Amino acid sequence: MSDKRLTPEEALNICNSQSRGTLKIFLGYAPGVGKTFAMLNEANRRLKYGQDIVIGYVENHGREETDSQIGDLGVLPRKTILYNGVELSELDVDAILQRKPDTVLIDELAHTNIPGSKNKKRYEDVLEILSHGINVISTLNIQHLESLNDVIFQITGIRVNETLPDNILQQADEVVVVDLTPDALQNRLRRGAVYRPEKVPQALKNFFRKGNLNALRELVLRQAAEDVDEDLDAYMKRKGIKDNWHTVERLMVCISSSPNSKKLIRRGARIANRYKCEWHVVSVNSTRLFFDNHTETDQKMLESHEQLARQLGAEVIELTGRSVSETLAVYANQKHITQIIMGQSARTKVETFFRGSTVNKLIKMVKNVEIHLIPIG
Template sequence: MKNDYKRTTPEEALKKLTEEGRGSLKIYIGYAPGVGKTYAMLNDANGRLNKGEKIIIGYLESHQRKETESQIGNLEAVPRKSLEYNNVAMEEMDTEAIIGTKPDTVLIDELAHTNVPGSKNKKRYEDVEDILSQGINVVSTLNIQHLESLNDVIRQITGITVRETIPDKIIEKADEVVVIDIAPAALQSRLKEGYVYKNDNIARALKNFFRLGNLNALREIALRQTAEEVDEDLEEYRKEHGIKEHWHVIERVMVCISPSPTSKKLIRRGARIAKRFKCEWIVVNINSKRIFAPKITEKDAATLEGHFKLARQLGAEVVNLTGKSISKELAQFATEKYITQIIIGHSTRTKIETLLRGSTVTRLLKHTRDIEVHVIPNDLI
């Protein structure tokens, strides 16, 4: 009888013990200031407090918004500690006092905040890590523009370089991420009515960061980021429960190309479909290792490089694979990447060639029964 039991190493046991003793992290995320992250966090916290949970405020930044302050309710706050920097008295979150209070959960606003020089940690998220390591749950808030990987994108959209950023892994490791969403036009109305900033800042904000185009783009980024996190959680669930079927939650497009000149039109078709669904898309070429497969000439390589260049310009990820069976490699790659739609050109083989060598398209259809395959006729490409 085969024994599949695997002995746990001391390192694995320590890691498991550490993770089990760690508090959970919940993050309220929004696409701009004023969408209601802190309001929602406080509202939820009071409900939990009323149910008997020992929950406190570790750090709150209300920005003097009356509707936010009205949600504090019966929540108790840990006093901030005073620090001196350049002969100026400043306040910071008192991490040691929070840990000493031993709450079940602590609310910590503005996760991307940079601490006053001289603090134990440079960034607030590092203080949060210290608190989580003590088995205390943390609920925090974050705007999407503070993610490190989005820094260049945010600058291109808004023209503003965000100085305070956090590593993406903080979001990836969070136990729960809640998107607080509001229509951009409604957010602008809140801004005009003085709910977000003081009156002397409103006109400037509307002309800069809070332009409608900016807000629409930031909102889409925030929703996409959360969708990706949900997709990863879903995949983890499928693996844990042995579910092999692909659940089409988010569209992903794969374009299959070759050195053929017609591949450029396949790439353009893929770009249009990806734009329609606002989704990721990948352009894939397979270099066949079969004995009788035609060798790639210098002209073919140059043509292929031109295809790759076009694909990248249109926003695709480009992948060049090697394998004996083109259809199997494409099918395996599509499964691994959770592709939902495949675009491929109609076979150009003659009847005799198809009889002798088979059809890549036919084999691909056989291997990808749960994926939508678009076979584009030659006269259309």
């Protein structure tokens, strides 16, 4: 047992995390890929195994195959709200809290509630329900993430008004990507399985163009890959694993103020594009002032290199350390770099004799990393 006593805040955080319900999200790239269908399918499996699971809100959009999946699931009543003289229905948060099931299904996480509802947004309803220890299964399309709003507009020409903060997705305990090829989704659309037949021709010419769907699908798959990568990184840190697992490529380009660094950056951009991976352009400001005389001209040249790197899509990092090789190795290990690009050393034989080779030192300090030594000059 540790002698360290928890602060009241730490104890409260632990209590809240233990009592909070879990959030599972079925994530898709467009309407009609099958998120609600998948959610209901899982709910029926859980019901079969005796879990207390009910429907809080499911939007079937008139789709018969969605209705057929409700099966024996209990459906909680919705709350009726009078708005502009019209009776509309919304999720009844209080009814869910009173019923207190183990798990509740709540469709369309990014939905904006009708004025007069308990909360402004449905995700706020979900957060309240989770805080009472009730598990929630929900659905979301990638275009509703706030950080992607401008990207979605650029791709589709449509401004999505219903958005939610990205951290809601990050808070999810589990995210399941519901995937369907663009061709299959367009076929579903033509069969009338997504929208009414009269809406289909216009939908295919606008949001559901194949180019749009391919771009949105890639956004979802990249989001899923980032989530998995974060989970793997956390696991490796917990287990003290320092070796690189080549689950995904990560590239580091080592540059200096040398004019030849632009060649290294361009080579890095081509490799990063080939693997569609993240890449870092890194320079080290050595504190060994006796050897390294960094002039104003050098700084301007380095800034020019960094500008090119940013234009080509790299993350640009400036590090400071006494040993260039050791500083690079620490960064590479922290970021799980799998490939490093360096230029041939410009050191003289005398300098190499006294100070050693940066490349050779780096090879000894990093494991399972491919090092590309590029000829310069």
